[in-house]
Amino acid sequence: MERVADSDAALISRCRDNDRDAFNEIVCRYMDRVITYVRRMVNSREDAEDIAQETFVRIYAGLRSFQSRSSLNTWVYRIATNLCIDYRRKNNRPDRQPVPLAGRGAQPGIEQVRADASAEPEARALRSELAQALDRAIADLPERLRTVVVLHDVNGLAYEEIAAIVGCPLGTVKSRLFHARAALRAALAPYLRGEEPIRLGNDRRGVEQ
Amino acid sequence: MKCTTAQQLISLEMDDRLSARDLVKLREHVQGCAACSAFAYDLRGLAAASSELRETLDADNFLLSVNPRIETGAGRQSLLERLRYAPRSLRMAGLAIGAACCVALIIGVRVQGIRRDRIERATVAETLRTVASQDIALSFGGPLDDLAVANLAALGAETVRQDDRSE
Numbered sequence: 001m002e003r004v005a006d007s008d009a010a011l012i013s014r015c016r017d018n019d020r021d022a023f024n025e026i027v028c029r030y031m032d033r034v035i036t037y038v039r040r041m042v043n044s045r046e047d048a049e050d051i052a053q054e055t056f057v058r059i060y061a062g063l064r065s066f067q068s069r070s071s072l073n074t075w076v077y078r079i080a081t082n083l084c085i086d087y088r089r090k091n092n093r094p095d096r097q098p099v100p101l102a103g104r105g106a107q108p109g110i111e112q113v114r115a116d117a118s119a120e121p122e123a124r125a126l127r128s129e130l131a132q133a134l135d136r137a138i139a140d141l142p143e144r145l146r147t148v149v150v151l152h153d154v155n156g157l158a159y160e161e162i163a164a165i166v167g168c169p170l171g172t173v174k175s176r177l178f179h180a181r182a183a184l185r186a187a188l189a190p191y192l193r194g195e196e197p198i199r200l201g202n203d204r205r206g207v208e209q
Numbered sequence: 210m211k212c213t214t215a216q217q218l219i220s221l222e223m224d225d226r227l228s229a230r231d232l233v234k235l236r237e238h239v240q241g242c243a244a245c246s247a248f249a250y251d252l253r254g255l256a257a258a259s260s261e262l263r264e265t266l267d268a269d270n271f272l273l274s275v276n277p278r279i280e281t282g283a284g285r286q287s288l289l290e291r292l293r294y295a296p297r298s299l300r301m302a303g304l305a306i307g308a309a310c311c312v313a314l315i316i317g318v319r320v321q322g323i324r325r326d327r328i329e330r331a332t333v334a335e336t337l338r339t340v341a342s343q344d345i346a347l348s349f350g351g352p353l354d355d356l357a358v359a360n361l362a363a364l365g366a367e368t369v370r371q372d373d374r375s376e
Contacts, residue, residue: 032265175217178216
């Protein structure tokens with residue numbers, strides 16, 4: 001019979017009883033979110049993996065003293081955020097060298113990617129190209145905007161969780177997210193034609209994922 | 210509604226954070242505004258593309274890297290780091306205790322200063338009294354009686370009080 005996944009609280013409780021499998025389950029549950037976030041906050045894949053590993057080492061060390069007032073999710077991201085800050089202080093250099101978007105004008109827009117969805121391999125290639133351009137545009141954002149947009153738009157965290165991780169008011173999260181999105185839109189203007197009329201409140205995700 | 214306001218609301222609307230009233234106003238604006246309509250469309254496209262940036266790790270390899278680091282205690286934290294990753298309530302309590310200690314220290318130093326001032330003044334008054342009694346005794350050519358000494362002591366104390374007032 002398939003085992004039902006334990007909740008975070010149950011896993012923490014098992015970890016406190018020195019159950020290493022429970023800790024490994026926490027690692028498996030959070031590692032992709034952590035690497036996705038950290039990779040966009042530091043300048044290399046190798047350093048990002050190192051920070052992601054260190055995040056879980058810190059989590060293991062702190063699990064006994066972890067009080068479940070905040071969620072495990074928030075706590076994991078906070079540790080990762082602090083490690084990224086430490087990393088940048090140690091290295092004292094900009095996060096990434098801005099990479100120019102090659103051949104901007106010739107790239108197809110998102111809507112074209114949608115229209116060509118039936119042409120699977122080509123559409124996948126176009127989507128991948130757009131994702132790469134977006135990745136570079138995110139890397140060029142100031143850190144405070146990048147943190148919020150990665151946590152929300154990429155990792156799917158709620159405003160309240162981001163406010164707890166970053167340590168700022170909810171209004172600041174909303175404002176930073178708006179500015180980050182506006183900056184990304186400006187950076188990816190050649191990819192985004194924005195011609196189709198849109199109906200707000202319905203069809204919330206106008207572009208299928 | 211201005212376009213800047215509308216575009217902020219569009220960002221909120223994407224995350225279902227807009228009240229029904231604001232949504233109606235926004236719809237009215239967007240229907241008649243090509244720039245804001247394009248903004249809304251582009252933001253949705255960006256949101257869809259953003260979700261494709263999620264990365265994955267090989268769980269087995271990652272665990273093989275993490276577990277030895279735990280065994281060797283690579284993540285052992287200093288007291289300062291422990292405090293940094295401690296829960297907010299604990300950090301706030303530490304901050305409050307630190308602030309209370311600072312205030313107590315300041316008050317202690319101030320009280321000590323006042324006490325030292327008083328002792329110095331008392332010593333000065335006592336010295337004045339002794340010197341005055343000796344001077345007067347010399348001028349009278351003999352020792353003073355108790356009443357004369359008491360009067361001189363009162364005179365000394367009054368002088369110190371006047372000094373306090375003038376300060």
